[in-house]
Every structure is written in structure tokens, then in C-alpha cells.
Amino acid sequence: MKYVVKSDRIEIEKCDEFDIRQILECGQIFRFYENNGEYSCCSGDRFAKIIESDDKIIILTSDPRYFENFFDLKTDYAAIKKQLSADAFMAKAISYGKGIRILNREPLDCIIEFIISANNNITRIRKIVERLCEGAGTKKSGYYAFPTIDQLADRSLEFYNSLGAGYRGAYLFDTVQRLKLIDISILREMPTQDLKKFLISLKGIGEKVANCILLFGFHRMDTFPVDTWIAKVYADHFGGELTSRVQITRFFEEKYGTLSGIAQQYLFYYKRECLE
DNA sequence: GCCCAGGGATGCG
DNA sequence: CGCATCCATGGG
Numbered sequence: 569m570k571y572v573v574k575s576d577r578i579e580i581e582k583c584d585e586f587d588i589r590q591i592l593e594c595g596q597i598f599r600f601y602e603n604n605g606e607y608s609c610c611s612g613d614r615f616a617k618i619i620e621s622d623d624k625i626i627i628l629t630s631d632p633r634y635f636e637n638f639f640d641l642k643t644d645y646a647a648i649k650k651q652l653s654a655d656a657f658m659a660k661a662i663s664y665g666k667g668i669r670i671l672n673r674e675p676l677d678c679i680i681e682f683i684i685s686a687n688n689n690i691t692r693i694r695k696i697v698e699r700l701c702e703g704a705g706t707k708k709s710g711y712y713a714f715p716t717i718d719q720l721a722d723r724s725l726e727f728y729n730s731l732g733a734g735y736r737g738a739y740l741f742d743t744v745q746r747l748k749l750i751d752i753s754i755l756r757e758m759p760t761q762d763l764k765k766f767l768i769s770l771k772g773i774g775e776k777v778a779n780c781i782l783l784f785g786f787h788r789m790d791t792f793p794v795d796t797w798i799a800k801v802y803a804d805h806f807g808g809e810l811t812s813r814v815q816i817t818r819f820f821e822e823k824y825g826t827l828s829g830i831a832q833q834y835l836f837y838y839k840r841e842c843l844e
Numbered sequence: 845g846c847c848c849a850g851g852g853a854t855g856c857g
Numbered sequence: 858c859g860c861a862t863c864c865a866t867g868g869g
Contacts, residue, residue, distance in 0.1 A: 596850095685850055686850080687848090687851045692867060735852090774853085793850070794850090796849070796851085798850080
């Protein structure tokens with residue numbers, strides 16, 4: 569993929585490996601906006617707007633180097649897709665979501681958003697996250713930054729219960745209090761299994777949510793989150809003899825190895841959009 | 845009224 | 858361990 573990083577933008581030559589709609593709507597991030605086909609998104613306190621010209625995709629932002637990493641532009645997704653396309657069903661899923669990339673998200677944003685995501689639907693998750701940012705985050709020009717851990721820890725249980733998140737409000741309150749006690753940046757250095765154990769020790773984080781955080785917040789590509797949609801994919805297209813989600817996770821992680829994360833996104837996006 | 849949503853916590857065997 | 862049950866909320 570060809571792109572150039574300038575002082576106020578990234579310019580990408582149009583290609584099969586970057587589709588902003590697919591990247592933002594495939595379920596790895598909940599804070600993004602769409603207006604007449606034009607997308608924008610937030611990460612931490614940063615903001616980017618993505619526009620198109622005839623032959624280019626342009627990412628407008630005050631921090632292009634940050635979003636170069638955020639959109640994972642250095643990774644060769646054409647090579648990954650070629651490697652995964654051996655399987656017929658996966659080839660169909662890839663052909664449908666060929667412009668997906670795995671984001672490098674902020675760990676804190678990811679932890680909070682995916683606690684909210686549990687047993688919830690995407691439309692409502694997005695509304696709750698937005699209320700959280702408006703209620704605790706710093707107002708910027710045209711958007712609210714995702715709250716810092718200090719801003720989150722300053723909020724009361726009543727605040728979290730007022731977001732419409734149901735029983736997850738108490739999980740959020742408990743977890744931000746615990747995260748305030750540690751240095752979140754050291755989590756990036758931890759081995760995946762240790763990090764996973766730590767994440768699951770937080771309220772509201774189980775096997776599946778932990779895997780989503782590992783994948784989207786820490787770029788651990790060898791993890792394969794299994795949710796209700798992936799369980800359907802497994803039942804309909806991969807045999808279906810295994811029953812528990814832990815078993816299905818292990819099945820896919822052994823099958824796809826270090827490409828598990830992106831493989832999961834192709835399958836998830838295809839199942840959710842096509843209903844095959 | 846029912847079922848479902850990118851499930852987790854808890855308790856019980 | 859595995860399994861059942863309960864859990865707030867909103868949309869279809």
C-alpha cells in the first residue's frame with residue numbers, strides 16, 4: 569500500500585487494503601461518526617477525519633504519525649489476505665471485507681468500551697460510550713476526548729449508573745478505581761497470557777471481552793474473540809461439534825495462529841453484514 | 845409480551 | 858473445572 573505522511577494529513581493511494589467504512593464499522597471501535605458517507609473517529613484525545621478524492625484517501629489530523637500507527641498502515645494486509653484465502657468460506661469473507669485493518673487503539677478506551685459491549689448491541693453501546701465521553705471527557709473543538717483515567721476515577725457510581733449501561737455501570741466504576749492504582753502503560757510490555765489474566769481480574773471483563781481488548785487495544789494478533797456472531801459462524805460453516813466458547817476460541821486460534829485477530833474480523837464482519 | 849445484543853458474575857455440584 | 862441462573866436496557 570502506498571501512502572505519504574504529511575504535516576497535517578496522510579494521503580493513501582486508493583487500494584483494496586483500506587476501506588474506512590469497513591475499518592470503522594466492523595466492530596473494533598464504537599466512537600466514530602458518519603456524515604453523508606464521510607467518516608471521522610476519535611482515539612484518546614485525538615481526532616481524525618477521513619475524506620476521499622478521485623484517487624486518494626486522505627486522513628486529516630493534527631497528528632499524522634499517531635494515526636499512521638492507529639490505522640496499522642505499515643502492515644502488509646495484501647500478504648495476510650493471500651495467506652488466509654486458502655479456505656473457501658474465509659476467501660468469501662475476505663473478498664467481502666477486503667478493506668478491513670486491525671486498529672491500534674488506546675488500551676483504556678478499549679477496556680471501557682468493551683466492558684460496555686458485553687451482552688449489548690452495537691447501536692446502544694455507541695450511545696452509552698458517547699454519553700460517557702460527554703460526561704467525563706474534555707471538550708475539544710467539535711468532539712469530546714475520551715476521558716483520562718483520572719477523569720474516569722473522579723466520577724461517582726451514580727454517574728456510571730446514569731449512562732444507561734444497566735448493570736455494567738457498577739463494573740465500570742469498580743474497574744476505573746482499580747486502573748487508577750496502576751500505570752496503564754506498563755501493560756503494553758506484559759506477555760499476552762499474563763496481561764489476559766490481569767484483564768479478567770477486572771470487573772466486567774471475562775474471556776471474550778479480554779480477547780477484544782488484547783486484540784484491538786494491545787494488537788495481540790494471535791487472539792480470537794468468540795461472541796454470539798462468531799459462534800454462529802462456527803456452527804454454520806466450521807463443523808459445529810464444539811459447544812463451549814472456550815473450545816471454539818482454541819479451535820480458531822490453532823487454525824489461524826498469528827493471524828487469528830484479522831481472520832476473526834473478516835468472519836465477524838461477513839456474518840454480521842451478510843447473514844449467510 | 846417475547847427474544848436478542850460483540851457476556852460476566854456468582855453459586856453450586 | 859462445567860454448568861445454570863440472573864442480570865439492566867432498548868430495539869425489533
